[in-house]
Amino acid sequence: xxxxxxxxxxxxxxxxxxxxxxxxxxxxxxxxxxxxxxxxxxxxxxxxxxxxxxxxxxxxxxxxxxxxxxxxxxxxxxxxxxxxxxxxxxxxxxxxxxxxxxxxxxxxxxxxxxxxxxxxxxxxxxxxxxxxxxxxxxxxxxxxxxxxxxxxxxxxxxxxxxxxxxxxxxxxxxxxxxxxxxxxxxxxxxxxxxxxxxxxxxxxxxxxxxxxxxxxxxxxxxxxxxxxxxxxxxxxxxxxxxxxxxxxxxxxxxxxxxxxxxxxxxxxxxxxxxxxxxxxxxxxxxxxxxxxxxxxxxxxxxxxxxxxxxxxxxxxxxxxxxxxxxxxxxxxxxxxxxxxxxxxxxxxxxxxxxxxxxxxxxxxxxxxxxxxxxxxxxxxxxxxxxxxxxxxxxxxxxxxxxxxxxxxxxxxxxxxxxxxxxxxxxxxxxxxxxxxxxxxxxxxxxxxxxxxxxxxxxxxxxxxxxxxxxxxxxxxxxxxxxxxxxxxxxx
Numbered sequence: 001x002x003x004x005x006x007x008x009x010x011x012x013x014x015x016x017x018x019x020x021x022x023x024x025x026x027x028x029x030x031x032x033x034x035x036x037x038x039x040x041x042x043x044x045x046x047x048x049x050x051x052x053x054x055x056x057x058x059x060x061x062x063x064x065x066x067x068x069x070x071x072x073x074x075x076x077x078x079x080x081x082x083x084x085x086x087x088x089x090x091x092x093x094x095x096x097x098x099x100x101x102x103x104x105x106x107x108x109x110x111x112x113x114x115x116x117x118x119x120x121x122x123x124x125x126x127x128x129x130x131x132x133x134x135x136x137x138x139x140x141x142x143x144x145x146x147x148x149x150x151x152x153x154x155x156x157x158x159x160x161x162x163x164x165x166x167x168x169x170x171x172x173x174x175x176x177x178x179x180x181x182x183x184x185x186x187x188x189x190x191x192x193x194x195x196x197x198x199x200x201x202x203x204x205x206x207x208x209x210x211x212x213x214x215x216x217x218x219x220x221x222x223x224x225x226x227x228x229x230x231x232x233x234x235x236x237x238x239x240x241x242x243x244x245x246x247x248x249x250x251x252x253x254x255x256x257x258x259x260x261x262x263x264x265x266x267x268x269x270x271x272x273x274x275x276x277x278x279x280x281x282x283x284x285x286x287x288x289x290x291x292x293x294x295x296x297x298x299x300x301x302x303x304x305x306x307x308x309x310x311x312x313x314x315x316x317x318x319x320x321x322x323x324x325x326x327x328x329x330x331x332x333x334x335x336x337x338x339x340x341x342x343x344x345x346x347x348x349x350x351x352x353x354x355x356x357x358x359x360x361x362x363x364x365x366x367x368x369x370x371x372x373x374x375x376x377x378x379x380x381x382x383x384x385x386x387x388x389x390x391x392x393x394x395x396x397x398x399x400x401x402x403x404x405x406x407x408x409x410x411x412x413x414x415x416x417x418x419x420x421x422x423x424x425x426x427x428x429x430x431x432x433x434x435x436x437x438x439x440x441x442x443x444x445x446x447x448x449x450x451x452x453x454x455x456x457x458x459x460x461x462x463x464x465x466x467x468x469x470x471x472x473x474x475x476x477x478x479x480x481x482x483x484x485x486x487x488x489x490x491x
Contacts, residue, residue, distance in 0.1 A: 020344070020348070020470045020471075020472060021470075021471065021472070024470075024471075024472030027470070027472065028342075028472060028473075030352055030353065031338070031342045031351045031352060031353055031359075032353060032357055033099060033171070033250045033251050033338075033353065033357050033358075033359070034170065034171055034172070034251055034356070034357035034358075035250060035251060035252075036251070036252075036253045037170075037171045037172040037175065037251045037252075037253075038171070038172070038175050038248055038251050038252045038253065038258075039252075039253050039258060040258045040261050040262050040265070041179065042175040042176065042178075042179055043175075043245055043248055043252060043258060043259065043262030043263075043266075044262045044265040044266045044269070045175070045178055045179035045182045045183070045266075046175060046178055046179075046244075046245060046248060046262075046266075046328055046331070047242050047244075047245045047262060047263060047265075047266025047267070047270075048182050048186065048242075048266045048269050048270060048324075049178045049179075049181070049182040049185075049324040049325060049327065049328035050240075050241030050242055050244050050245075050325060050328045050329060050332065051238070051239055051240060051241050051242050051270050051325065052182060052185045052186065052189075052270075052273070052321045052324050052325055053133060053136070053185075053321045053322045053324065053325035053326075054237035054238055054239075054240060054325070055189055055238065055273050055274065055277045055297075055321065056185075056189075056295075056296075056297055056318045056321045056322065057136065057294055057295060057296060057297075058234070058237045058384070059071070059075075059234050059235070059237040059238055059278065059296075060234075060281070060282075060290050060291055060292075060293065060296040061234055061291065061292070061381075062074060062075075062231040062233075062234025062235060062237075063208065063282070063287045063288075063290070063291035064291045064292060065223065065227055065230040065231045065234065065442065066221070066222075066223055066227035066228050066230060066231035067206065067208045067220065067221055067222040067223055067227060067287060068205045068206050068208070068220065068282055068287045069206065069218075069220030069221045070221050070222075070223060070227035070228045070230075070231045071231045071234060071235060071278075072278070073228045073231075074228050074229075074231035074232045074234065074235035075231075075234075075235035075238055075274065075278065076235075077228075077232070077235065077431060077434075078232060078235035078236045078238070078239060078431070078435065079235070079238070079239060079271060079274065080427065080431065081395070081427070081428050081431035081432060081435065082236075082239040082242060082243070082267065083267060083271075084399075084420075084424045084425065084427045084428035084431075085243060085395055085398065085399060085425075085428040085432070086242060086243065086263050086264070086267050087264075087418045087419060087420070087424050088398070088399055088402040088418050088424055088425040088428055089102075089105070089243055089246055089263065089398060089402075090259065090260035090263050090264065090416055090418065091260075091402065091414055091416050091417055091418040092105040092246070092398070092401065092402060092405070093105075093245075093246035093249060093255065093256075093259040093260065093263070094255070094256040094257075094259060094260055094414065094415040094416040095405075095412060095413070095414055095415070096108060096249075096475070096478055097246075097249035097250070097252070097255035097256055097259065098249055098250055098339065098474040098475055098478075099247060099248075099249060099250045099251075099335045099336075099338055099339040099342075100115075100119070100336075100339035100340070100343070100474070100475040101122070101244070101246040101247040101249070101335070101336060101339070102118045102119065102122050102243070102246070102336075102394055102397070102398045102401075103115050103116075103118050103119030103122065103336065103339055103340060103345075103475065104339065104474070104475035104478070105118075105398055105401045105402070105405075106118035106119075106397050106398060106400075106401045107343075107475050107476070107478075107479050108401070108405065108475070108478055108479050109400070109401035109402075109404040109405045109408070110397065110400070110401060110404065111479075112466060112469065113461075113466075114397060114401070115345070115475070116340075116345050116457075116458075116461050116466070117393070117397060117458075118393075118394050118397040118398060118401075119336060119339070119340045119345065120390075120454060120457045120458075121390040121391070121393040121394035121397065121454070122244075122336050122390070122391075122394045123333065123336055123337060123340070123366075123390075124386065124387060124389075124390030124391075124450060124453060124454070125240075125241075125387045125388075125390045125391040125394065126244070126329055126332045126333030126336060126366075126387075127333050127366045127369060127370055128370075128373070128383045128384070128386050128387040128390070129240075129241070129325075129329050129383070129384060129387040130326050130329040130330050130333065130370050131369075131370035131371070131373040131374040131380075131383055132374075132380040132381070132383040132384045132387065133322055133325055133326040133329065133380075134155075134156045134159045134160065134326060134370065134371070134374045135151070135156070135374050135378060135379075135380035135383075136294075136322055136380055137155065137156075137159055137319065137322045137323065137326065138150075138151030138152065138155040138156060138159075138374075139151045139294065139380075140318070140319050140322060141155055141319070142155075143295070144315065144316060144319070152375075153371075153374075153375040156371055156374045156375055157371060157375075159326060160330075160367045160368075160370065160371045163323075163326060163327045163330055164330060164363050164364065164367040166327075167327075167330060167331060167334065167358060167363050168354065168356070168358050168360055168363060169356060169358075170356040170357075170358060171251050171331075171357070171358065174327070174331060175248075175331075177327065178324060178327055178328050178331075181320050181323050181324040181327065182320075182324045182328075184317060184320040185317070185318075185320045185321035185324050186269070186273065187317075188313070188314055188317035188318060188320065188321065189273055189276070189277055189321075191310065191313055191314065191317075192277070192280070192281075192297050192300075192301070192310070192314045193276045193277065193280050195301055195308075195310035195311075195314075196280035196281060196283070196284040196297075196300055196301060197280055197284075199283075199284040199285070199300075199301070199303060200280055200283040200284055201283055201284075202283060204282065204283050204284070204285065204286035204287065205220075205279075205282050205283050205286075205287060206219040206220050206222075206287065207286045207287055207288050208222045208287050208288045208291070209222060209288075210222045211223045211224065214226065214227070226441075229434070229437075229438050229441060230438060230441045230442060232434065232435045232438035233385065233388045233435065233438055233439055233442050234442075236388060236391070236392075236435060238270065238273075238274035238277075238278070239267075239270055239274070240387075240388065240391060241325070241328075241329060241332070242263070242266055242267055242270060243394075243395070243398070244328075244329075244332040245259060245262055245263045245266065246259055246263075247331075247332050247335040247336055247339075248331075248335065256415040256416070257415070257416075260416040277297070280300070281296050281297055281300040282300075284300040284301065284303070285299055285300040285301075285302075285303060295315065295318070297314050297318065298311050298314055298315045298318070301314060330363070330366075330367065330370075333366050334359055334362040334363045334366065335359075335362075337350055337351075337359070337362045337365070337366060338350070338351045338359040338362040339351075339473075339475065341359075341362065342470065342473050343469055343470050343473035343475055343476050344465060344468050344469040344470040344473070345461065345465050345466075345469065346465065348470070349361055350362050350365060382443065382445070382446050382449075385439060385442060385443040385446035385447075386446045386447075386449050386450045386453075388435075388439055388446075389436070389439045389446060389447050389450040389451075390450055390454075392432050392433075392435045392436035392439065393436060393454075395428065395432035395435070396429055396432040396433055396436065399425045399426070399428040399429035399432060400425075400429055402418065402422070402425035403422050403425050403426060403429065406421060406422045406425070407422070
């Protein structure tokens with residue numbers, strides 16, 4: 001029944017003479033990751049690293065959209081969305097612990113089209129976000145006067161060359177580096193909060209002038225109720241990327257147990273960092289003063305415009321937050337690309353691994369693309385907005401996958417079960433759809449760019465790759481087994 005299900009599922013059976021079908025063992029051996037390389041601590045560090053740069057900069061632009069009250073409510077709602085999403089993904093990751101992550105979950109629940117839609121959205125997020133962060137690293141290096149360098153393509157090239165090279169060396173080494181750099185970034189945030197508290201004043205939280213005519217406008221909501229919605233994408237910056245932890249499933253030790261634990265721990269750390277950073281930074285200097293700056297934490301510690309010891313520490317050590325996020329996002333993008341390629345959705349050569357079991361083309365190709373985008377565009381904020389658009393699509397589809405599997409396969413063995421069940425993923429789905437619409441409010445052009453990329457990818461899938469999928473890939477085999485079981489049940 002299984003071979004029949006593979007061939008019949010959406011018409012995606014492999015072509016006759018296809019080497020992946022002729023010798024699936026050899027095909028997968030050339031596309032194997034190094035298993036057992038990451039335990040709960042390294043995975044938790046990975047989850048925090050994805051996000052930590054968002055605490056240092058970016059979120060403060062939401063003050064210009066919603067004021068302190070609007071951004072606070074937006075961040076709380078987005079925190080709720082991520083909490084519900086992470087709890088839902090923890091269950092799915094325990095059921096299907098493969099490198100496909102969100103693509104694999106959607107493939108099981110929504111079929112090949114749903115899998116490709118989800119995987120493509122995740123790729124948009126994890127290819128564009130590192131390119132944007134590389135631009136921010138360049139700006140940081142220039143502002144600090146490090147080595148006399150100016151922001152430009154040489155800095156971006158060093159970022160990609162150095163950190164992609166470390167990933168090629170091996171996943172264990174890469175994850176340990178991520179953990180160390182992330183620990184420094186978190187320690188820097190702790191230093192910042194301790195210093196900012198001494199300058200804190202509640203009156204500075206709502207010092208943005210009230211916009212005239214806005215519905216519900218007031219000192220805490222200077223741009224009214226609509227400002228809350230417009231601030232959604234910036235509220236996401238405190239958590240954007242944490243959903244990528246399941247992409248490390250094939251390299252984790254005992255993934256069914258460690259992935260849910262690491263996802264919960266990393267989310268807990270991020271919630272605490274978001275709350276402390278947001279409130280103390282705004283209260284130390286004022287919402288109006290930091291709304292438009294590129295280094296809000298540094299400016300929050302310089303009330304008179306003069307550097308202090310604490311601001312210098314945060315300024316220099318803050319670079320580690322950008323490095324941690326850049327490095328971890330490169331990892332996430334390579335694993336999602338690896339899984340889609342291994343299953344045939346993208347060119348299969350992209351999933352080949354080297355002697356140290358790293359997907360070398362899956363690292364080099366998106367790295368080259370990201371470098372080109374950073375060097376050519378220089379628009380870090382717009383690239384991040386495009387990435388946020390892709391992320392919200394993937395969130396909606398992953399939450400929907402949890403709902404579908406809960407309803408369709410209630411007896412599926414679940415080593416970890418989401419607290420609240422379908423209600424939890426339903427909340428994530430509704431909030432993800434709201435955040436998706438909010439991206440149009442902030443940057444319609446970025447949303448249209450993302451839709452254009454999406455359209456081109458779907459055309460490739462519809463005309464070519466959906467007829468050349470690899471049935472022996474773990475995510476595809478998992479879906480085929482489900483189809484076979486359903487057929488046997490009906491018979």
